[in-house]
Amino acid sequence: MKFIPSFTFFSTFLCLICHTQGQNLRIESSFQPPSITISNNSVYKIVIFGSQENPKGTLPQVDALIISNSPQTFRSASFINGVPSVRLEMSFQVKPKKMGKHTIPSWPLKIGAQTLQVPPCTLDVLAPNQQDKIRQNAEEKQKADLKQACFIEFTKPRSFLFEGETVSGLINLYIWDRLPVSRIERAPQKDGDAFSLTELGQPQEKRNQTKYNKLYTVFSWPIGLTAAIAGTHKIVFNTAVSVRVKSRGNSPFGSPFFNDPFFGFGREESLKVTSEPQSIVVKSLPTSDRPDSFQGAIGSFSTLSIVDSDRVSLGDPVRLFFDIEGQGNFAAMPAPNFESNSDFKIGPPAFSFEGNELTKHQGKQRFEYILTPLAPGLLKIPAVSFSYFDPVKEKYFISNSLEHPLRVDPGETWIDTSPEDNPINEQTKSISTADLFQTENEPGEWVKKIQIKTLLDSPVFWTTQSIPLLCVCGLIFYGRKRKQTGRDIFRQKQAGLKKQMKEAIKYKDSTLFYRATRERLRLEIGTFYKHPNPSSLSSNELTTLLTKGSNEDSLISQIQDILHISDSHEFAEAEKDSQSLDDLLKKINTLLKRIR
Amino acid sequence: MRLQYLLFYFTIGFMISKSPCAGQADRLFYDAVRSEAAGDLDQAINLYLKASALSHSANLHGNLANLYFKKEQFGHSILHFRKALLMNPRDPELHANLNFAYEMANLPPPLQNFRNTYFSVNFLSFWIIICTIIFWVGLLITFYFLFFKTSKKPFFYFLFCWIFAFFLCCFATNLSLNQKSELGREVISHLSSIENNHSKSIPLRRFAGESNSANTNIIPGESLIIQLGNDGTNKSFQISNGKTWYLAKSTDGKKKGWIREDEFGWIIDPSS
Incomplete structure (x- = not known):
């Protein structure tokens, strides 16, 4: 029983819809409100009477109005004076761009099988009033504040670039410390096809950076920006960050704490951040004086080439490293053209880059060529040309x-394993190949003919031989003269007597000793005083000779004593002498040196 | 006054006779260096050869050898390196270049044993000086013993040592003199410029003349010693076409035969 009223209502409603579908269709259009100031919005409302079907049509565009594409629809059914009626309302948000009367003209709308004309409608846009201006200023300020809360700053190194040039730059994302940013949704992206950008890696984070009297956290991405198309182009960077904002509704607990985004509550919204558009002029590369070997390298570079060996056997590969160091478009730099020739087979190079791998703007690019020599000899690895x-x-x-x-x-040769040293070869090893076969620019010392000059050819050598020859001649002359004067005989006798005395001491033969002593005294004293026959002198005669000379009495008496002992020892053999023979020999030597 | 005039004319005459030769060689040398720098190696070789006909220098022969090396004429290159080394034996670069030229010519470098090193021509002056010193010092000491010393025993010991040392030095000097004599007759084989020798080897023939087979073959750059005849001069024979043939033997004595005069170059030219 209780289902009966509901059933009755729905069956009546269905009958109503079925009945009204057959009614005459009618369309009305209007602006609500029909007159607004420029800072306000209006609603363009279309009402279709007699149908609730979705209409089909294209809304005409009016230059001075911005009309939203997504209308709000409202369907209604009612009995008016007992007559059932259905209608469909569509509401479009309209924002005026400029003041004046703006009319949306009549336009066709297809409803089911029928096509109806929407009547024209005019919106009167008036000048802004004071309240509008205040609100507009407030909105602008709010926008500016929001912009200062989170913004992108791009520093361009130069006001113009050349086509194909790569410059390093920095994209800084400033986030105000009071802005509750939960995450950066994506790295900044570039708007503009005239430039290419290197991959953006992880940003560098700097905290407590002051700008506009606010504290910011700055996220920086170093980039390499390459100009691709000549002309004047704008470049903009944008990104999106997630911020937590206050919830629209009240918290379930009714406390503001649970709505506060700083405490982790509230809802998350995406905030689009855009940099100020910057104009960069991109110039074309000059065509005049362009070298043939130019392959698109732009920047400031220095080059260096190194080979890993300066001596190889035929067939062994050599590595040639060609380094390009500096600043420029390393990412777009092809390998210098280095082709095989009759001496070398050259393979394609291997690349390696040392420096900032992300921007590839500053660093060292190394090209490694493998060269295989094709002929033996002193070859020259050709120069690599890079422009x-x-x-x-x-x-x-x-x-x-x-x-x-x-x-x-030429190749492997048999090596002598014997330990014999080769001094010239050792010397050769110390000489670098770079020092071989160099041309001397000066002729050096000229000689009329090549010949081996030895000392035997030198007159100086033969002249100097006269010096030792003269020495020998002088020695012979002096020796012969000395022999002729008899001095040599005296020395021979003296040496003989000395020898006898020493032998006597050695064999303790006192008789022989005293005999030799007496003979020696006779010889030396007699020769000293130029006696014709010293060996015939007696002891008394020797004493007389000493007395004639200017000798001291003590010397004379001592020699007399020695002579007396000698005579006694030889003729009497009675006296015994206790003095040792050795001491006596020393005494005799001393006395004979004192004779005057 | 007459003496002064004589001296003046003599000086002028000496300058006129001396300067053009050296000046012309200098000019040719510099022209050759310029040609070489410009890449005209043939012209540079010609100019160096013209300069060497007038005068010689180590740098000239070194440069000429370098050019021949670059032209892969290793026989000529070795010949001129040897000439340059004869004039400047202490240049390590020339030694290194010569060794490399030998290597490129597929020839072993000259054997550097004890005899070739210490009894070479370079050591001849050393041995002469040692020999002279030993002779004179020994003679002086001998006379000293004879006139001033009475003891005979030390004298005989000394005499024996002196004669032995002097004999050894004379032997060493003689070895060096032999090396000098061989160097004066040493030649370096190279390919003749007037014929196309595709075999890249030089025949040493059984008889002096073209119409006989080769005893053996040698590689350009190989050293040969010209043999002496009974009269002590180089053994040679001039055939009907005016070419002179020489009897030569390799330095190791294993190869022997007759070689034509344009197939080798003298290290020390006997005609100059």
Whole structure:
């Protein structure tokens, strides 16, 4: 029983809809309100009477009005004076752009099988009043404040770039410390096709950076920006951050604490952050004086070439490293053209880059070529030609590497394993190949003919031989003269007597000793006083000779004593002498030296 | 006054006779260096050869050898390196270049044993000086013993030592003199410039003349010693076409035969 009223209502409603579908269709259009100031919005309302079907049509565009594309629809059914009626309302938000009367013209709308014309409708847009202006200012201030709360700053290094040039730049995302940012949704993206950007890695984070009298946390992305198309182009960077804002509704507990985003509550909203658009002029590269070897390298570079060996055997590969160091478009730089020739087979190079891998703007690019010599000999590795455009000096430059000498041995040869040293070969090893076969620019000392000059050919040598020859001649002359004067005989006798005395001491033969002593005294004293026959002198005669000379009495008496002992020992053999023979010999030597 | 005039004319005459030769060689040398720098190696070789006909220098022969090396004429290159080394034996670069030229010519470098090193021509002056010193010092000491010393025993010991040392030094000097004599007759083989020798080897023939087979073959750059005849001069024979043939033997004595005069170069030219 209780289902009966409900059933009755729905059956009546269905009958009503079925009945009204057959009614005449009618459309009305209006602005609500029909007159607004420029800072306000209006609603363009279309009411379709007699149908609730979805209409089909295209809303005409009016330049001075911004009309939203997503209308709000409202369907209603009612009995008016007992007559059932259905209608469909569509409401479009309209924002005026400028003041004046703006009319949306009549436009067709298809409802089911029928097409009806929507009547034209006019909106009167009036000048802003004081309240509008205050609100507009407040909105602008709010926007500006929001912009200062989170913004992107892009620093461009130069006001203009060359086509293909890569410059390093920095994208800074400033986030105000009071802005409850939960996360950065994505890294900044570039708007503008005239530039290419290197991959953005993890940002560097700097806290407590002051700007506009506010404290910010700054996230920085270093980038390499390459200009692709010539002309004047704008570049904008944008990103999105998630911020927590206050919930629209009240918290379930009715406390403001649970609505506060700073305490982790509230809801999360995406905030789009955009940088100020910057205009960059991109110039085309000059075509005049462009070298043939130019392959698009732009920047400031220095080059260096190194070979890993200066001596190899035929067939052994050699590595040639060609380094390009500096600042420029390393990411777009192809390998310098270095082709095989009759001496070398050259393979494609291997690349390696040392520096900032993300921006690839500053660092060292190394090209490693493998060269295989094709012939033995002293070959020259040809120079690698690299040309580039310097955007600061606005000139092309060619940087040629050095030619490297390479000694290519014919191949493996048998090596003598014997330990024999080869001094010249050892000397050779210390000489670098780069020092071989150099041309001397000065002729040096000229000689009329090549000949081996020895000392035997030198007159100086033969002249100097006269010195030792004269010495020998002098020695012979002096020796002969000495022999003739008899001095040599005296020395021979003296040496003989000395020898006898020493032998007597050695064999303790006192008789022989005293005999030799007496003979020696006779010889030396007689020769000293130039006696014709010293060996015939008696002891008394010797004493007389000593007395004639200017000798001391003590010396004379001592010699007399020795003579007396000698005579006694030989003739009497009675006296015994206790003095040792050795001491006596020393005494005799001393006395004979004192004779005057 | 007459003496002063004589001296003046003599000085002028000496300057006129001396300066053009050296000046012309200098000019040719510098022209050759310029040609070489410009890449005209043939012209540079010609100019160096013209300069060497007038005068010689180590740098000239070194540069010439370098050019021949670059032209892969290793025989000529070795010949001129040897000439340059004869004039500047202490240049390590020339030694290194010569060794490399030998290597490229597939020839072993000259054997550097004890005899070739210490009894070489470079040591001849050393041995002469040692020999002279030992002779004179020994003679002086001998006379000293004879006139001033009475003891005979030390004298005989000394005499024996002196004669032995003097004999050894004379032997060493003689070895060096032999090396000098061989160097004066040493030649370096190279390919003749007037014929196309595709075999890249030089025949040493059984008889002096073209119409006989080769005893053996040698590689360009190999050293040969020209043999002496009974009269002590180089053994040679001039055939009907005016070419002179020489009897030569390799330095190790294993190869022997007749070689034509344009197939080798003298290290020390006997005609100059």
